[in-house]
Amino acid sequence: MKKIFLAMAVAIVTVTAVSAQKDDSDSKITVSIHQTDQEDGYEGSAEQRCGIRFNLPMAGVVKIEVESVDCLPLAGTAITRQDAFGKTVVGDMAHTSTIITYISSEKSGFTPGKDYYISTLPCNLYGGYRFSIYKDGLVAHYFGVHQKVELGEFISPDDLVESELEFDKPGAPLVEKGRPKMDSKTHKLFVLYRKNPTEANRQALLDQMGVRYDKVVARKKNKLRELEREARTYSIVEHMQGIVDEMVENRETRIRQQFLRFIDPRRxxxxxxxxxxxxxxxxxxxxxxxxxxxxxxxxxxxxxxxxxxxxxxxxxxxxxxxxxxxxxxxxxxxxxxxxxxxxxxxxxxxxxxxxxxxxxxxxxxxxxxxxxxxxxxxxxxxxxxxxxxxxxxxxxxxxxxxxxxxxxxxxxxxxxxxxxxxxxxxxxxxxxxxxxxxxxxxxxxxxxxx
The missing domain is CATH 3.90.1580.10 (paralog of FGE (formylglycine-generating enzyme))
Structure with a gap:
């Protein structure tokens, strides 16, 4: 019996020691919802800092605003720890926000051609994020998709093209009287497929059309987030949620229909x-x-x-x-x-x-x-x-x-x-x-x- 109690005591001490060791390995990172190019709004291990890097060719941009269209936390406090395989993982989060603002410390705005880094919490942004650019009292919205912010890494809005941005007054409703114009990347892949209709070129065009579709969905999701904050009646939010759900549910069918119409060569x-x-x-x-x-x-x-x-x-x-x-x-x-x-x-x-x-x-x-x-x-x-x-x-x-x-x-x-x-x-x-x-x-x- 003494041996059993001794074994139990050793086990309890061992578990306690392991737990204490596990707690000691925990670390905390904090990301502020308000950041500038002088204050990165980040507290924690420099090796774990992550977020969004941007480099804009245009002058006069004074503010960037980033939002997760899927309501995932971008700012706040998070606990990181080592899992059983020695990989750093993110645990509990607190005081979170889905929106971050990043402001230039210079009245003239961010320097064109220079890299800037917006700190965020690790976040799966595959479903989309809004990247809003404020310039000359106007704002343009870019939507990124299919990206994930990992600890210690920065993603970039790589397919952002300045000439494709549409600036309007802040708060102005999105006016969509015609179908969206074909972006430059899709157009290049379309021309390439028409000239050389190989399976590889076909798949590249189809994949890009998937990205294009998901950007439209991300824009709709962002409108839903806006309505959730500002709508006076829930029925408006519920109706918009139905539109988003339909677009997500029928994604493959809609992309296939668009693609078939797109590649049909008939005149x-x-x-x-x-x-x-x-x-x-x-x-x-x-x-x-x-x-x-x-x-x-x-x-x-x-x-x-x-x-x-x-x-x-x-x-x-x-x-x-x-x-x-x-x-x-x-x-x-x-x-x-x-x-x-x-x-x-x-x-x-x-x-x-x-x-x-x-x-x-x-x-x-x-x-x-x-x-x-x-x-x-x-x-x-x-x-x-x-x-x-x-x-x-x-x-x-x-x-x-x-x-x-x-x-x-x-x-x-x-x-x-x-x-x-x-x-x-x-x-x-x-x-x-x-x-x-x-x-x-x-x-x-x-x-x-x-």
Whole structure:
């Protein structure tokens, strides 16, 4: 028995000694939320200091602000210790902040071409970070993705291009009336792939498009963080969270659709006709209608069809999916070279592309009802067609689990965000007509014409 108690006493002493040794190996690092080029805002081991290094070619930049779009701590206090394998790991954190400001001590701003170092806590920034540049009373936002700050290391916004920065007044809302322009790196890879379409060049372009997509998601996440701080009602935050979740969940599908549209080499044989190349479609002969089918076009198929005077060029509505398919069959019967049909959801998305946030359209009751299909012709889809968003929903042949048909694009009485191309939860019964649902047609070659 004495031996057992002795063994237990030795074990307790050993554990206590090991614990004490483990505690002695702990160290603390502290990162301030306010830093300058004279005071790095860091306390701790110099070997463990980490963060973001930047070197800007432009003059007049007086402040940088950095934020983790995923709400991960950038500033605060953290405990570091050695794990069982002798690797330094980060433990508990306290008094944390997701935002850091870094200010120039000179009124003229940071010296162009000089390296500056913003201290941060170790942080996985793969999902994105906002890097805001303040200059001449204006601010431009760069979003970095796919990076991780490790202890003792500094990351850099390596793909930041000065000419691609857009400066605006601080606090000004992001205005997005058109699709984002292609950045220089993506353009170079695109040209390279077109000249030499090898698998390696294809993958390089696809990877870059993934980066480009994730930067858009990071911008949306940052807007969500802003709303969480400033929104007066939670419903606004909840709605934005839904948009972000959809973009993350359907990432691979969206990138694939963009990529297929991107690399499709087809040119429009007749730019002046009513058919637009449906780039990225599985059928290489697919074209999509320039606009939804109008009252006048549908009346040519169905002589007894009537509509209000002066609305020849309005989209035809109150047409069931079956009626729309009958119209397509009528077109096919008159054309020996082509087949006409309704688009699938994916084909519709390929034609429309991303809906710019502030695009001009007939939605959210800006009009008292339907308008002519060309009333907002300045707003074009990815294929060059018009009236994809707002005015009237459009039938697709894609169904949900209950056999209901997906409709796309929103309508004059729909919320703007419900008009987004990616929204995929609005459905209708195919055997009914609806006052705010119309349709657009896809045209392909017959087997004999291919």
């Amino acid at each position: 429009d044989d007749n730019p002046k006709d009513a058919w637009m190349v449906l780039r990225g479609a599985s059928d290489a002969t697919a074209y999509i209608g320039y606009a939804p089918v109008t009252n006048a076009e549908y009346a040519a198929f169905k002589p007894g069809f009537t509509y209000k005077s002066g609305q020849d060029n309005y989209p035809v509505v109150n047409i069931s999916l079956q009626d729309a398919q009958a119209y397509c069959q009528w077109l096919t019967a008159q054309d020996s070279k082509h087949i006409y049909r309704l688009p699938s959801e994916e084909e519709w998305i390929l034609g429309a592309g991303h809906m710019p946030k502030d695009v001009a359209m007939n939605a959210n009751h800006v009009e008292s009802g339907l308008t002519a299909v060309d009333a907002y012709k300045q707003s074009t889809g990815a294929c060059g067609g018009i009236d994809f968003w707002g005015n009237c929903w459009e039938w697709t042949t894609t169904t949900d689990a209950d056999g209901q048909y997906l409709v796309k694009g929103g309508s004059w009485d729909a919320k703007r965000d419900d008009c987004r191309s990616e929204k995929s939860d609005d459905v209708r019964s195919g055997d009914k007509g609806y006052a705010n649902v119309g349709f657009r047609v896809v045209r392909t070659d017959t087997p004999q014409s291919k």
